[in-house]
Amino acid sequence: MSAPHLPKVAGIDPEVPVSTQTAAPLREIPAAPGAFIQDRLAGWVSDxxxxxxxxxxxxxxxxxxxxxxxxxxxxxxxxxxxxxxxxxxxxxxxxxxxxxxxxxxxxxxxxxxxxxxxxxxxxxxxxxxxxxxxxxxxxxxxxxxxxxxxxxxxxxxxxxxxxxxxxxxxxxxxxxxxxxxxxxxxxxxxxxxxxxxxxxxxxxxxxxxxxxxxxxxxxxxxxxATVAEELLPSRLPRIPGVQLAARHRTGPQGGGDWYDALPLPDHALGLAVGSVGGSGPSAMAAMGRLRASLRAYAVMEGEDPVAVLSDLELLLRLTEPARTATALFAYCEPAARKVVLAGAGHTPPLVLGDRRCEYVETTLSAPLGMLACWEAPSVEFSPAPGETVLLYTDGLLRRTGDAMDRAFARLHSAAASVPKADRHDPAAVTDHVLRAMLPDGLDRSDSTEDVVVLAAHFD
Incomplete structure (x- = not known):
């Protein structure tokens, strides 16, 4: 008598032997698929x-x-x-x-x-x-x-x-x-x-x-910078009885600070510094026109600095009414050691010598282009033999980052600290003052201010 057959179930063959061995227990829980993605995302975020x-x-x-x-x-x-x-x-x-x-x-x-x-x-x-x-x-x-x-x-x-x-x-x-x-x-x-x-x-x-x-x-x-340099004197004149030195740096956008030194009749000398408002090519072009005009007026009536600046004021008001400028003009007679100057809203010169270091007391006046008729009294002084007259623009003061009163005091201290051995060399005087005022140098790229320093040493 044969053994009874087990009933058939769809999909299962009852003749296949069933294993009596059990699977080994899991020792580690496999990581979820999301952990791998999270690691990849963390790597991407880090990168x-x-x-x-x-x-x-x-x-x-x-x-x-x-x-x-x-x-x-x-x-x-x-x-x-x-x-x-x-x-x-x-x-x-x-x-x-x-x-x-x-x-x-x-x-x-x-x-x-x-x-x-x-x-x-x-x-x-x-x-x-x-x-x-x-x-x-x-x-x-x-x-x-x-x-x-x-x-x-x-x-x-x-x-x-x-x-x-x-x-x-x-x-x-x-x-x-x-x-x-x-x-x-x-x-x-x-x-x-x-x-x-x-x-x-x-x-x-x-x-x-x-x-x-x-x-x-x-x-x-x-x-x-090339255009700015071309608009300024290519060389300084040689006048008996006085030595000249100048330093100039234009801001990265181009500015309107300028200087000039020109020989005048009877062995006289005209010194000028100024600043045109604004920056960029427009200010540079205006600076070139202003400097050229001042040279013409200085040749015609340089003995009277007030007349020179008055003519410059009239020209600026008629031709460029929306622009302002500061300027300082000095008429110098080196043989007589006589200086007559007038300023229009400009910083006062500084006189440095063995026995004094002081600012020249100039009359307070408005910049050019701000008044219907500009006129301010001139100032006359006599530099002693061996003294240096320092002319500059306010960019030198502004580049320090100090308030103006502190910047003036800092400039006075810098000039007073010039070594005695260097005081007879105007180039050495300007370089020492610039190093003391601007320890980071003139070529700092983050400053938008122009800098002009003009020194005249009287023998």
Missing amino acids: LTTLHELTERLAATATLDAALNELLHAGAALVGARRGLLVLERAGTTTPSTTLGLGLGPADLGHLETVERSATALGRVLDGPPDAADARDGIATPDLLGDQDLDPRHREVATRLGYAASYALPLASEAAGRLGGAVWFYDEPGEPSEKQRHLVGLYARYATEHLARLTELERARADI
Whole structure:
């Protein structure tokens, strides 16, 4: 008699033996799929935060040199390198190329320049077609010394400087074109990861746009400074009995501060300083017209400084009624050591000598262009032998950042502290005063004020 059959159930074969072994218990709970995504998102947020911080630091740079240094340091941090080299050379311009090293001294840069340009990754990035893949993604050389095709001179320099790998990246964008390239060096064989390449590529494209803006800005500033210098005296006259020196710096936007020194009949000398309101090309053009007019009036009636400034006031009111200006004109007779001056809203001169350092007391008057008829009494004084008369514009005071009363006191202290050995040299006097007043120098890019200092030393 056969054994009874188990009933059949759809999808289950009752003849298949059932295993008597149980599965091993779970020792670890598998991570939920969302944890992996969270890790990836956290990594992206960290990378974007780093990139944002680096671009903010780059955007805060106001000069080309500062931006290039920031770019080299940030790029090294992104690709994990310690040293680097950057070359800026804009195609189609006569501007000389700029080379900057990170962790490389002048001698190291000199060794690198002896390698043929086409034999280096940086050279291929700089000279290759703009649409080539290398020009977009950069060139990684993970093992320089292991490369059998490496240029012998390049191998020698790499061995001397102690780098074994490099990563070169172009500084290019669609709007700015290609401005140059950068290369970072590794002490050991290696190359940046795909993520590192992506981040440094994003950073480099942003940096290229920033460098292009700064390059154009510096070129514009250089053009403005050139025009400003051309509007001022190309050289100072030589008059017996007096020595002259002048210092002038134009703000980044161009301003209207000016000075003049012109020989007059009978061995006399005319000295003038002034400032036109506003900034930019318009103020510079007005400054040129005002200075030219004052020269003409000084030749005709320079013995009377009040008449000179009165004529200048009338001209300004008739031809440029919306503009104001300050001016100071001094008629000097060096042989007699006699100075007659008049000022229109301008800062008073300062007299420096072995026995005194004081401001000349001038009559308080309004700037040119503010009154229907300008006229103020002139002032006459006699500088002693060996004394220096210092004329200047208020930009010197404003650049200090102090209140005007404190700035005047600071100028007096700076002039009084000129060493006695330098007081007979007007150039040394002006330089000492400028160093004392502006420790950061005249070329500070964040200041919009012009500065004019004119010194006349009487023998």
